[in-house]
Amino acid sequence: MTAGRVGGEPGRVGGEPGPVVLEAGGPGAVRIRTATGADRRVIDEICRRTGDAGGDARGSGIDLDELVARYVDPYLELEPALAVVGETAAGEVVGYALGTVDTATFARRWRGGAPADSHAAHVGGGAAAERERWAEELMVPEIAEYPSHLHIDLLPEAQGRGLGRRLIEEVVRRLTAAGSSGVHLGVDPRNAGALTFYPRVGFTEVRRDPEVVVFVRGLTPPRAPTVT
Numbered sequence: 001m002t003a004g005r006v007g008g009e010p011g012r013v014g015g016e017p018g019p020v021v022l023e024a025g026g027p028g029a030v031r032i033r034t035a036t037g038a039d040r041r042v043i044d045e046i047c048r049r050t051g052d053a054g055g056d057a058r059g060s061g062i063d064l065d066e067l068v069a070r071y072v073d074p075y076l077e078l079e080p081a082l083a084v085v086g087e088t089a090a091g092e093v094v095g096y097a098l099g100t101v102d103t104a105t106f107a108r109r110w111r112g113g114a115p116a117d118s119h120a121a122h123v124g125g126g127a128a129a130e131r132e133r134w135a136e137e138l139m140v141p142e143i144a145e146y147p148s149h150l151h152i153d154l155l156p157e158a159q160g161r162g163l164g165r166r167l168i169e170e171v172v173r174r175l176t177a178a179g180s181s182g183v184h185l186g187v188d189p190r191n192a193g194a195l196t197f198y199p200r201v202g203f204t205e206v207r208r209d210p211e212v213v214v215f216v217r218g219l220t221p222p223r224a225p226t227v228t
């Protein structure tokens with residue numbers, strides 16, 4: 001299958017994507033690994049190409065810088081161990097999932113509110129007032145029972161092949177290992193694909209507002225080893 005390549009030429013920032021080839025053999029041809037700093041530009045690009053209710057946000061009027069500053073940068077900087085990508089055998093990153101174990105802590109660090117955390121004081125783009133507002137919007141009622149949250153986006157050519165499920169399961173595995181009791185996420189009500197996807201991968205809809213549909217999934221912490 002041929003479609004847009006993510007990444008462009010080495011060293012070129014923000015270039016128009018070229019061709020990508022997903023290997024025959026389906027999702028098995030795509031491996032999942034932890035994201036590195038070198039993936040940032042590709043992840044930004046995928047975010048822009050899927051940021052309008054699952055569709056291309058470029059040319060939609062959506063502020064693309066804000067999109068990345070809200071939904072990519074803080075996750076890569078504050079929770080790099082939860083950032084995973086799907087990479088083809090040819091080394092093309094075609095999708096990602098980003099998340100955080102504890103939304104309240106994440107929001108506090110994003111605001112730069114942790115005095116000992118000098119790194120967090122400049123997380124991502126946006127003015128301090130904007131970051132304050134974005135961080136506040138993360139503090140939804142669901143965090144009480146489902147403290148983690150995540151984001152996932154795949155290039156159109158990588159969708160519908162099982163990669164989304166695999167990325168979700170990998171993030172869920174990492175969240176569970178980190179001791180999280182549950183994960184929530186918000187979906188644009190116009191995003192019919194995502195509204196169908198999440199119930200298929202273990203999430204339950206708990207709230208539907210005009211601007212967001214909220215899904216949750218409980219996580220079972222690993223059992224402590226039995227001492228005999």
Ligand SMILES: CC(C)(COP(=O)(O)OP(=O)(O)OC[C@H]1O[C@@H](n2cnc3c(N)ncnc32)[C@H](O)[C@@H]1OP(=O)(O)O)[C@@H](O)C(=O)NCCC(=O)NCCS
Nearest residue numbers: 050054152153154159160161162163164165193196197200
């Ligand atoms: C939503 C998204 C992450 C799903 O990942 P995916 O790899 O396409 O989904 P999978 O192939 O793993 O599908 C898993 C299940 O969900 C179903 N599903 C996924 N997308 C679907 C769609 N658009 N319509 C109907 N069912 C869908 C599949 O049929 C499958 O069900 P089954 O296993 O019971 O047969 C991906 O399509 C995507 O990135 N879309 C654009 C960006 C986006 O919307 N992100 C989410 C924002 S909240």
